Amino acid sequence: MAQKKSQTKPEAKTEEVxxxxxxxxxxxxxxxxxxxxxxxxxxxxxxxxxxxxxxxxDRLQSSADKSDTYLNQLVAMKNDFESYKRRMxxxxxxxKLEGAQAVLVHLLAVCDTxxxxxxxxxxxxxxxxxxxxxxxxxxxKDNSVEEMDxxxxxxxxxxxxxxxxxxxxxxxxxxxVEVYKKGYIMGDKVLRYAEVIVGA
Numbered sequence: 001m002a003q004k005k006s007q008t009k010p011e012a013k014t015e016e017v018x019x020x021x022x023x024x025x026x027x028x029x030x031x032x033x034x035x036x037x038x039x040x041x042x043x044x045x046x047x048x049x050x051x052x053x054x055x056x057x058d059r060l061q062s063s064a065d066k067s068d069t070y071l072n073q074l075v076a077m078k079n080d081f082e083s084y085k086r087r088m089x090x091x092x093x094x095x096k097l098e099g100a101q102a103v104l105v106h107l108l109a110v111c112d113t114x115x116x117x118x119x120x121x122x123x124x125x126x127x128x129x130x131x132x133x134x135x136x137x138x139x140x141k142d143n144s145v146e147e148m149d150x151x152x153x154x155x156x157x158x159x160x161x162x163x164x165x166x167x168x169x170x171x172x173x174x175x176x177v178e179v180y181k182k183g184y185i186m187g188d189k190v191l192r193y194a195e196v197i198v199g200a
Contacts, residue, residue, distance in 0.1 A: 101191060104145055108184055108192050111136060140184075148194050149185035150176045155198045159183055165200040172199030178188055 116143040148159055153176055155162060156165055160176065160183060168177045176196045183194025 026138055100143060101186060101189070104140065104143055104184075104186065105191055107136065107140060108145075111140070112181065143186065145184050145186050145191060148185055149178055150183060150194045150196060152176060155196070159185070160194045160196050162198045165198050168199040175199050 078158075111133070114136065115130070118126060118129055118133065131178075150160060153177060155174055163180055166177065175198070176194075177195035177199045179194060180197065181195040184191045
């Protein structure tokens with residue numbers, strides 16, 4: 001009988017230990033399950049937060065792209081406007097120059113008339129006439145208009161019109177021997193071609 005009691009006691013102790021271990025495992029499982037559920041909830045919250053941040057980043061990137069597009073358009077418009085201003089300034093200067101040249105060409109015809117008339121005047125009339133003529137030449141000079149020096153120079157079709165060729169001897173071949181109408185230049189531009197007779 002004593003043996004039976006001793007056998008029962010260890011079994012009872014083992015059952016108690018197993019029951020305590022099971023209770024401890026259950027508490028541990030509960031704690032782990034709760035911790036796991038908290039972590040899953042935190043992960044879900046962070047996932048939602050991440051989605052919101054991604055949407056915000058996408059909106060900001062879209063706004064930045066639009067801003068870059070607008071900035072590029074603004075820079076292009078500024079460059080176009082600068083080009084337009086330069087073109088307008090150049091066109092204005094060209095128009096002013098061409099207008100001045102047109103007036104000066106008409107004055108050249110007046111100079112021709114003065115030269116022709118001076119051949120038929122003498123005395124005080126010629127003196128007064130020459131004063132006005134010199135004033136007119138001064139206006140031309142102030143506007144950088146110069147008379148071409150073509151007499152006894154080689155014929156240059158870029159500055160002269162040959163009215164005819166006459167035999168003036170071998171030493172005058174292809175040289176300007178007579179000036180029928182004076183030529184004038186303004187800077188590099190020919191205002192009026194000289195009309196000349198060329199030696200043959």
